[in-house]
Amino acid sequence: MRVLLLGANGQLGSDLRRAHEASGARFDLVPIGRDTLDVAVPGDVDRVLKDRDFDALVNCTSYHKTDEVELNGGLAMAVNAHAVDALARICAAKGARFVHFSSDYVFGGDVLHRRPYREDDPTSPVNVYGASKALGETFAQLACPNAIVVRVASLFGVNGASGKGGNFVETIIRVAREKGRLKVVDDQVMSPTATADVAEMVLRMLTQGCPGGVYHVVGSGSASWYAFAREIVRLVNIPADVEACESRDFPTVAMRPAYSVLDGSKISSRFGAMPRWEDALERYLHAKGHRSGTREPAGCRAPDNEAFALRYDLMTTDQVPARTMSEWLLETEFDKYVRTRRRM
Known part of the structure; x- marks a missing residue:
């Protein structure tokens, strides 16, 4: 089996490569970088992939800097939706499996929802990023009926997110050491997830056989960003005080879901339960050397202005409310897609 891996140098893609090498899986994993295929460039997918032979394609590419995405809806739709459609069409034409990663941010609009979301719950994004990922899911399954859509959440991995330069864990460690005190939002609850655990599960899905559909692959359990930071x-x-605060204390360009915990029972019933996020965090900290005194790998420094839960250096802007913007983009882009398909 020959598997193409897009986004191979990112946080998740890097762990997929490590997991493949460590597992001794009997298939070829072919990494394809942005220098070879830029999914944001119209026509690049067909140009690069139409003459390649492969049995599966794993898409780790994403435009996921949430606040930046809110102000760049066109690029978000190009990368997170239209490129996904092109990739799914190529896979369908070649009879190849398509594995695409989505996000817990496709949820959040139901403000009264307080149980873990199942795969068949209706999506309700509250920002442009979530809307673009929800549309990408739809495109993937329309163009390639046996596509596997893997929803993940609140990722942390040894390499850090390539688009952000780090991850939440590294930011908390850095700020706690530098400041000795930090405030983190306690009214946003999610599923912290290690990319290493996602990578191992996806390898099982590829090698052991998995029906098409949507799957939640996240760390077991849930936490607010405050609880996550406190455990880190x-x-x-670190001798630092971690204080809880509310989202309104740190206004952001894009809205975030107040609750986006994902139910992983569907994937666990087939392949076994994902590890608890606390266990995954401890393994991650050992791998990074934060608990053993070893030096962390080069190129993993957290960004100086991580703009997620710690909102200490964030621009503000007057804009259409995020939920309204997300819903508008989702409706107009989907209508455009349907009209295009009808003309074909």
Whole structure:
């Protein structure tokens, strides 16, 4: 089996490559970088892939800097939706499996929802990023009926997110050590997830056989960003105070879901339960050297102005409310897609 991997140098793609090498899986994994295929460039997918032979394609590409995405809806739709449609069509034409990664941010609009979301719950994004990912899911399954859509959430991996320069864990460690005190939002609850665990599960899905559909592959359990940060500081043994605050104390360009915990029972019933996020965090901290005194790999430094839960250096803007903008983009882009398909 020959598997193409897009986004191979990112946080998730890097762990997929490591997991493949460590597992001794008997298939070829072919990484394809942005220098070879830029999914944001119209026509690049067909140009690069139409003459290639492969049995599966794993798409780790994404435009996921949430606040930046809110102000760049066109690029978000190009990368997170239209490129996904092109990739799914190529896979369908070649009879290849298509594995695409989506996000817990396709949820959040139901403000009263307080149970883990199942795969068949209706999507309700509250920002442009979530709307573009929801549309990408739809395109993937329309163009390639046996596509596997893997929803993940709140990722942390050794390489850090290539588009952000790090991840939440590294940001918390850095700020806690530098400041000795930090405030983190306690009214946003999610599923912290290690990319290493996602990578191992996806390898099982590829090698053991998995029906098409949507799957939630996230760490077991849930936490607010405050609870997550407090556990990071405790495990690394940093003498710092972690205080809880509300989202309104740190206004952001894009809205975030108040609750986006994903139910992983569907994937666990077939392949076994994902590890708890606390266990995954401890393994991650050991791998990075935060608990053993070893030096962390080069190129994994957290960004200086991570703009997610710690909103200490964030621009503000007057704009259409995020939910309204997301819904508008989803409706207009989907209508455009349907009209195009009808003309074909």
